[in-house]
Amino acid sequence: MTDPALAICESYQRFLHSDPDKSMPVAAIQSLVEYIKTHEASTMSEFVEMVKQAAQVLKQSSANSISLSAGCDIFMQLVTRMSDANLEDCRANLISRGTRFVEKAAACRDSIADLGLSFIRDDTTILLHSYSRVVMTLLLKAAAMNKRFRVYVTESRPNNNGYRTAEKLHQAGIPCTVILDCAVGYVMEKVDFVLVGAEGVVENGGLINQIGTYQLSVVAKAANKPFYAVAESYKFVRLFPLSQFDLPTHTPATLAFDAPQSGGLDEAHAIERLIQQNPKVDYTPPSFITLLFTDLGVLTPSGVSDELIKLYY
Secondary structure: OOHHHHHHHHHHHHHHHHOOOOOHHHHHHHHHHHHHHHOOOOOHHHHHHHHHHHHHHHHHOOOOOHHHHHHHHHHHHHHHHOOOOOHHHHHHHHHHHHHHHHHHHHHHHHHHHHHHHHHOOOOEEEEEOOOOHHHHHHHHHHHHOOOOEEEEEEOOOOOOHHHHHHHHHHHOOOOEEEEOHHHHHHHHHHOOEEEEOOOEEOOOOOEEEEOOHHHHHHHHHHOOOOEEEEOOHHHEOOOOOOOHHHOOOOOOOOOOOOOOOOOOOOHHHHHHHHHHHOOOEEEEOHHHOOEEEEOOEEEOHHHHHHHHHHHHO
16 A cells, blocks of 8 residues: 555544544545645646545445445535635635534534424334434433433444443433344334434435344334434445345345355354354335435435435536
């Protein structure tokens, strides 16, 4: 890897780990801003190509680059819109706008929380999946307003982020129970609605999120329960998957059939192999989603494409 490529990846990891609440798209834009501050180009075309290569290196640095790609694509859209300006004006404007974007990113979660508060009434029971910063912002704000509600959260294998969610909810005094991923159908009749975050929101209004989200939405629809998603608009991505296998994270090794082995595998090795071979995210089609709460407002899935058009065209 060349030094510039190493620099952009190191910046991204530093920004991501310096603030646990910082999401991947924001860290990507922040690292690209730092990159153009410290790397020179002699012509506008050279500058655009330099930024494009840096964004591509960032995308390739992560096995699950969907959320990361959203940030890179937003920044590249800014570059494209400013490509008619002279080089120094373009650089200065990108640094200014990128910095403002990072500063305002946290406010997106608060505005989404404000929109979602009216959906949480006293004596509500909510089902969550995995861990989402914006979901936590909404629930903690609701608790601070003395709304009384209960939460089921899936254990969310393979990363078990459901336990992280439960710990934060318990610290806030919110009644919470962790359930097995396979117990979703069992508890569904007890919940009022399902609430999830998103790694990305695709062009047709569908979601890309941690594995298990899709089956959660299927069970919710079968039980006639609302399925709500919360996501910042900077997670809107220009993808149009038609199936699970159209996701950019899919590889031939995903869910591959193993060759027969004599003697079998020990349990620890079998679990490790299971985690490696199984997908980390899945795709939830828009037909299973009731509403999306975003910093652009409360949207139906069909409204997402309109917002993407405004953003990119």
